[in-house]
Amino acid sequence: xxxxxxxxxxxxxxxxxxxxxxxxxxxxxxxxxxxxxxxxxxxxxxxxxxxxxxxxxxxxxxxxxxxxxxxxxxxxxxxxxxxxxxxxxxxxxxxxxxxxxxxxxxxxxxxxxxxxxxxxxxxxxxxxxxxxxxxxxxxxxxxxxxxxxxxxxxxxxxxxxxxxxxxxxxxxxxxxxxxxxxxxxxxxxxxxxxxxxxxxxxxxxxxxxxxxxxxxxxxxxxxxxxxxxxxxxxxxxxxxxxxxxxxxxxxxxxxxxxxxxxxxxxxxxxxxxxxxxxxxxxxxxxxxxxxxxxx
Ligand code: SF4
Ligand code: SF4
Numbered sequence: 001x002x003x004x005x006x007x008x009x010x011x012x013x014x015x016x017x018x019x020x021x022x023x024x025x026x027x028x029x030x031x032x033x034x035x036x037x038x039x040x041x042x043x044x045x046x047x048x049x050x051x052x053x054x055x056x057x058x059x060x061x062x063x064x065x066x067x068x069x070x071x072x073x074x075x076x077x078x079x080x081x082x083x084x085x086x087x088x089x090x091x092x093x094x095x096x097x098x099x100x101x102x103x104x105x106x107x108x109x110x111x112x113x114x115x116x117x118x119x120x121x122x123x124x125x126x127x128x129x130x131x132x133x134x135x136x137x138x139x140x141x142x143x144x145x146x147x148x149x150x151x152x153x154x155x156x157x158x159x160x161x162x163x164x165x166x167x168x169x170x171x172x173x174x175x176x177x178x179x180x181x182x183x184x185x186x187x188x189x190x191x192x193x194x195x196x197x198x199x200x201x202x203x204x205x206x207x208x209x210x211x212x213x214x215x216x217x218x219x220x221x222x223x224x225x226x227x228x229x230x231x232x233x234x235x236x237x238x239x240x241x242x243x244x245x246x247x248x249x250x251x252x253x254x255x256x257x258x259x260x261x262x263x264x265x266x267x268x269x270x271x272x273x274x275x276x277x278x279x280x281x282x283x284x285x286x287x288x289x290x291x292x293x294x295x
Contacts, residue, residue: 006224007089009080018117021124033058035126040279053278058126060278064271070174071260074182078172079222083118084165087111087157088206092225111157112150119149162206166219176218180260186220186227188213190242198233201226201243212243 004011023030025044032041033054040047040054049057069077079085093099094107124132127142135143156164165172175182188201195213202211204225210217212226222245230241 002228003089003093006228007080007086010083010086013081018121021121021129029128031125032128033126034128036128036131047279048281049279057275057278060271060274064267066171066174067178067267068264070171070178071180071264074175074178074180075172075220075222076182078165078169078175079224082171082221083114083153084157084161084169085206085221085223087114087153088161088223088225090114091157091161092204092228112154115153115157116146116150119146119153122149162208162210165221166207166210172219172221182222185216186212186222186224186243186245187216188243194234194239195242196233200229200233204229 020031021029028041028044028046030041030043034041034046035051035054038049038051038054040049040057073081090107090111094103099107120132123142123146127135132142132146135141136146137143160168190213201213205212206223206225207217207219207221210219212220224245227241227243227245230243234241
């Protein structure tokens, strides 16, 4: 139950994320960056666009959305929506000496299936799902891309997960340089010295050498695993946990909220203008090279 409540936001959004590439209205999709036909499909309408313009559009939307999420949700995203944190929650349940071989095996199968589903869904936003199934059967480029991405996710989870979050994740880097406070922070409070020094909170933390008892650490992804570990330590005592989270509203986390709102409006306007420019039909005629398949 605790697992479901800790991951409810991720699980609630996972289903629409997986379902979206399958939804069509008439002949076109609800949302598809259709690389096999050089067109953008939105809300059942299709718009011809060159391959490079399609790539630029995805990069632009990805960067703009990441900055807007970082400006509002900050690392709240890492703790609740990032698949890597969801993987960390599964791993915390199945790894460890106390768990049986069977539960470890089931955990590994679950992680494998989830990685494959996520990889398939990500690529299915760039080529229609039935075409992607064919690509997997015939092992063409898109099929290999799904396999490669799934293996990459599995390797990342088992080999460098916390290290990736702390040092390599571009979203974490955006959060670290923006002048905002985190929307959710975990803090250790023990005025009456109840800590048993069991080390549970440190052992379970996915980030290498992070000890929440030493104070705030900018690498914390706010997964809340330390809080659950401490709860277990005090399961038979009236103390609930020595680690608690402090939730702030989006605007509080945004610090000087007026500045954040202006930044969000400017980014949105810039993104809309760039999308209109990139999807302008005149661009097709001036880019014969990238649209060669259209002629
Ligand atoms: S300190 Fe706690 S909340 Fe932060 S990353 Fe480690 S386990 Fe997660
Ligand atoms: S899990 Fe709780 S009791 Fe154990 S070391 Fe961490 S803070 Fe102390």
